[in-house]
Amino acid sequence: MSMPADGPQSRADDASTDPARRQFLTLALVAPAALALGSCGSGTRAAPAVPVYFSNAEQGFVDAATRRLIPADALGGGAHEAGVTHFIDLQLAGAYGRAERWYMRGPWPTGTDQQGFQLKYTPAQIYREAIAGVDAHCRQQYGKPFAQLTADRQDAVLHALEGGKIKLDKVPAKTFFALLWQNTQEGFLADPAYGGNRDFTGWKLIGFPGPRYNYVEEIEHFGQPYKQPFVSLVGRDPGAHEQGEA
Amino acid sequence: MAKRLPPVDVVLVGFGWTAAIIAQELTEAGVQVLALERGEFRDTVPDFATNTIQDELRYAVRKQIFESPERETLTFRNSADQTALPMRHLGSFLPAAGVGGAGVHWNGQCWRFLPSDFEIRSQVEQRYGKGFIPEDMNLQDWGVTYDDLEPHYDRFEYLCGVSGQAGNLGGVKQAGGNPFEGPRQRDYPLPPLKRSASTTLFDKAAREAGFDPFPCPAANASKPYRNPLGVQMGQCTYCGFCEWFGCGNYSKASPQTTILPVLLKKDNFSFRTRCNVTRVNTDSSGRQATGVTYVDLDGNQFEQPAGMVVLCAFAQHNVHLLLLSKIGTPYDPRSGQGVVGRNYAYQITSAVDVFQKEILNPFMGAGALGQGVDNFNGENFDHGPLGFIGGGYIALWNTGGRPILQHQLPKDAPKWGSGWKQAMHDNYLTSASIATHGSVMSYRSNYLDLDPTWRDDYGNPLLRLTFDYQPNEHKMSDYLTDQATKIAQAIPGATHHAKKREGHYSIVPYQTTHNTGGAAMGDDPRTSVVNRYLQSWDVPNLWVMGASVFPQNAGYNPTGTVGALTFWAAEAMKRYLKSPGPLVTT
Numbered sequence: 001m002s003m004p005a006d007g008p009q010s011r012a013d014d015a016s017t018d019p020a021r022r023q024f025l026t027l028a029l030v031a032p033a034a035l036a037l038g039s040c041g042s043g044t045r046a047a048p049a050v051p052v053y054f055s056n057a058e059q060g061f062v063d064a065a066t067r068r069l070i071p072a073d074a075l076g077g078g079a080h081e082a083g084v085t086h087f088i089d090l091q092l093a094g095a096y097g098r099a100e101r102w103y104m105r106g107p108w109p110t111g112t113d114q115q116g117f118q119l120k121y122t123p124a125q126i127y128r129e130a131i132a133g134v135d136a137h138c139r140q141q142y143g144k145p146f147a148q149l150t151a152d153r154q155d156a157v158l159h160a161l162e163g164g165k166i167k168l169d170k171v172p173a174k175t176f177f178a179l180l181w182q183n184t185q186e187g188f189l190a191d192p193a194y195g196g197n198r199d200f201t202g203w204k205l206i207g208f209p210g211p212r213y214n215y216v217e218e219i220e221h222f223g224q225p226y227k228q229p230f231v232s233l234v235g236r237d238p239g240a241h242e243q244g245e246a
Numbered sequence: 247m248a249k250r251l252p253p254v255d256v257v258l259v260g261f262g263w264t265a266a267i268i269a270q271e272l273t274e275a276g277v278q279v280l281a282l283e284r285g286e287f288r289d290t291v292p293d294f295a296t297n298t299i300q301d302e303l304r305y306a307v308r309k310q311i312f313e314s315p316e317r318e319t320l321t322f323r324n325s326a327d328q329t330a331l332p333m334r335h336l337g338s339f340l341p342a343a344g345v346g347g348a349g350v351h352w353n354g355q356c357w358r359f360l361p362s363d364f365e366i367r368s369q370v371e372q373r374y375g376k377g378f379i380p381e382d383m384n385l386q387d388w389g390v391t392y393d394d395l396e397p398h399y400d401r402f403e404y405l406c407g408v409s410g411q412a413g414n415l416g417g418v419k420q421a422g423g424n425p426f427e428g429p430r431q432r433d434y435p436l437p438p439l440k441r442s443a444s445t446t447l448f449d450k451a452a453r454e455a456g457f458d459p460f461p462c463p464a465a466n467a468s469k470p471y472r473n474p475l476g477v478q479m480g481q482c483t484y485c486g487f488c489e490w491f492g493c494g495n496y497s498k499a500s501p502q503t504t505i506l507p508v509l510l511k512k513d514n515f516s517f518r519t520r521c522n523v524t525r526v527n528t529d530s531s532g533r534q535a536t537g538v539t540y541v542d543l544d545g546n547q548f549e550q551p552a553g554m555v556v557l558c559a560f561a562q563h564n565v566h567l568l569l570l571s572k573i574g575t576p577y578d579p580r581s582g583q584g585v586v587g588r589n590y591a592y593q594i595t596s597a598v599d600v601f602q603k604e605i606l607n608p609f610m611g612a613g614a615l616g617q618g619v620d621n622f623n624g625e626n627f628d629h630g631p632l633g634f635i636g637g638g639y640i641a642l643w644n645t646g647g648r649p650i651l652q653h654q655l656p657k658d659a660p661k662w663g664s665g666w667k668q669a670m671h672d673n674y675l676t677s678a679s680i681a682t683h684g685s686v687m688s689y690r691s692n693y694l695d696l697d698p699t700w701r702d703d704y705g706n707p708l709l710r711l712t713f714d715y716q717p718n719e720h721k722m723s724d725y726l727t728d729q730a731t732k733i734a735q736a737i738p739g740a741t742h743h744a745k746k747r748e749g750h751y752s753i754v755p756y757q758t759t760h761n762t763g764g765a766a767m768g769d770d771p772r773t774s775v776v777n778r779y780l781q782s783w784d785v786p787n788l789w790v791m792g793a794s795v796f797p798q799n800a801g802y803n804p805t806g807t808v809g810a811l812t813f814w815a816a817e818a819m820k821r822y823l824k825s826p827g828p829l830v831t832t
Contacts (some may be wrong), residue, residue, distance in 0.1 A: 069662045075671055101314040102335045111331040114324055114752040118331055181662060189649040190303040206674035208609055208649045211300030214483040215610035222443040223604050233301055
């Protein structure tokens with residue numbers, strides 16, 4: 001009888017989805033950069049320079065791709081400003097990236113769409129394989145890796161991945177695109193405790209105030225916007241006062 | 247070699263809703279009860295405290311509140327001519343692991359089934375004729391009636407502090423409630439939850455469309471409540487983290503908030519966590535259960551002798567255990583003979599997303615804060631001319647506005663880029679979704695058995711699910727979606743996007759955790775696994791709880807009926823313990 005080496009307790013302790021550990025790790029990672037840059041005001045907190053899982057090239061790819069998926073524009077910051085690449089890097093470095101909660105026993109035949117995910121690769125491995133494949137494709141077609149292409153070309157490549165029109169070696173392009181887009185939205189819209197949605201960029205775009213506890217009065221104020229400051233599991237928006245929101 | 251443990255009177259497999267009820271009832275009767283739970287202990291404090299539980303990524307997206315399929319999952323295919331493949335991660339449905347079971351992460355949508363649901367075959371034959379029933383449909387009466395269960399529905403609703411508005415008190419229709427519900431002996435214990443902007447929109451539009459909307463029954467306390475066990479619940483604060491979360495406010499009914507504070511103090515009750523039950527053991531006659539075998543997380547095997555065994559795990563897990571234990575005759579889809587694994591059913595859902603101009607603040611909500619119409623459920627309408635069996639409710643549930651998974655975008659919105667951002671910005675606060683919740687009948691070709699290829703970490707074959715939506719269900723669901731669309735069209739200044747459930751059943755997108763059947767109850771051992779008291783036909787000291795006993799699924803969330811059936815079975819168990827033997831003879 002084979003048993004996994006670690007029980008659920010060690011899984012639950014995984015840093016990638018434990019806000020307290022997450023925050024500690026984020027601080028630990030941010031600290032050297034913050035020291036190097038001197039003190040930063042709120043809203044300009046330095047992104048951690050060193051990825052945990054990604055290589056520098058992979059980090060560059062994901063940053064370039066997510067900038068196109070959720071661009072900065074007149075409505076506000078996009079994936080880059082929200083720290084989405086940092087979020088995805090940390091997710092892939094943790095239990096999710098290692099597919100620790102997934103059934104990963106062979107054999108591995110291919111199935112129908114209705115039968116769902118049947119790849120023997122973890123999310124972290126899918127990124128690694130797919131990024132190498134997309135960059136190889138871009139070098140062959142345009143002489144440059146994805147991150148160095150013009151925005152229009154990057155969009156065209158992303159559309160081709162989305163439509164399954166680029167053939168990657170080990171991972172279906174559609175699967176990779178769907179994963180990248182799912183994780184990008186997560187990084188933009190998840191609680192800032194996980195390193196994305198920095199400065200509540202995503203929640204400010206849509207008007208979600210964060211994990212607040214009590215709307216007993218407000219739920220009957222039909223049609224009225226909710227005006228309390230944005231909050232996170234690890235504290236409230238440090239910029240709220242400056243922005244006159246509280 | 248399994249280590250043999252001291253015997254107990256009754257062993258429960260699992261420690262969710264049904265186990266908590268059975269344990270409470272039987273310990274009151276003086277019996278010694280042990281529950282074996284494969285997951286962890288969890289309680290309101292610290293596990294569901296509001297400063298940790300309101301975390302969409304961790305619990306809803308990464309699914310840490312649910313069972314984790316890495317050790318054991320099931321395989322799935324649409325039809326018997328395909329090779330079933332493992333469900334690698336959760337998707338279409340989200341069973342629980344851990345104390346409290348799915349009673350921790352449910353919404354609290356706490357319905358009674360219709361009187362006609364329990365006698366569906368008789369009523370359909372009478373109203374539409376025998377020839378109306380498709381040949382491959384295993385349509386069955388339940389063996390119990392609504393009248394049998396009414397006192398037990400009442401007990402479950404008062405245990406949970408359900409908030410609602412009666413529609414039928416003792417046969418007298420009540421304004422503002424569901425006019426189609428079966429007669430109830432008294433009103434709900436609590437008045438309905440506050441209505442939100444979106445449920446109010448729905449209410450007006452549904453009346454405009456000519457339907458009869460009412461506040462859906464909610465096991466979310468609209469006011470402070472002390473239940474008959476003396477357990478205190480707090481008023482719901484509409485925080486919007488209900489579905490797929492534990493409640494940090496003691497407002498959503500769960501075993502933790504309604505039973506455990508009393509049960510866990512009892513000397514004649516105990517439970518163990520991290521225990522995976524892998525077999526129900528029987529004596530050499532095969533007619534008497536002797537206890538269960540379980541494996542702990544270190545792979546150690548234990549034999550737990552017991553005078554009586556009650557399966558209280560999630561629906562398909564109960565069936566898996568029966569098949570592994572070789573209790574009852576496994577269903578054979580070729581011959582149509584056998585019963586264990588037969589009658590697997592599910593539900594068929596669809597949605598009509600609504601986009602309008604008023605701010606709705608969707609994040610202010612509660613799991614069962616909804617406004618519904620029941621005009622197209624069960625035998626509430628004549629579906630003879632429509633050519634299908636079954637029905638469902640239509641409701642606008644304002645469960646919350648979690649940004650990653652609970653936002654709606656118009657059909658033509660760009661999938662990403664600046665256009666996506668614009669659509670998110672324009673629609674998050676002002677959109678809502680009308681849901682349809684349709685019944686699924688049982689069919690000869692939809693069933694559970696053991697997989698020939700894949701195994702779990704304990705070396706046992708995985709359960710294999712063979713299931714697809716049939717033409718009857720698509721026809722019914724499309725009709726429901728059309729009725730929901732009429733409501734959407736009656737919302738002033740709104741555009742809508744009707745999302746019908748099309749094509750084959752897929753295990754990928756979340757639809758509902760209302761998996762049913764595989765251990766059907768009934769009056770005939772040739773078509774059921776347990777009798778009308780949920781007692782095994784084959785092994786009289788073995789009982790099966792939960793939605794696995796539904797012969798087919800109705801158009802409602804199942805927990806209210808699961809709770810009522812559990813109280814009903816508990817009464818029968820007390821009779822059995824005084825005078826052991828089959829409670830129904832054939």
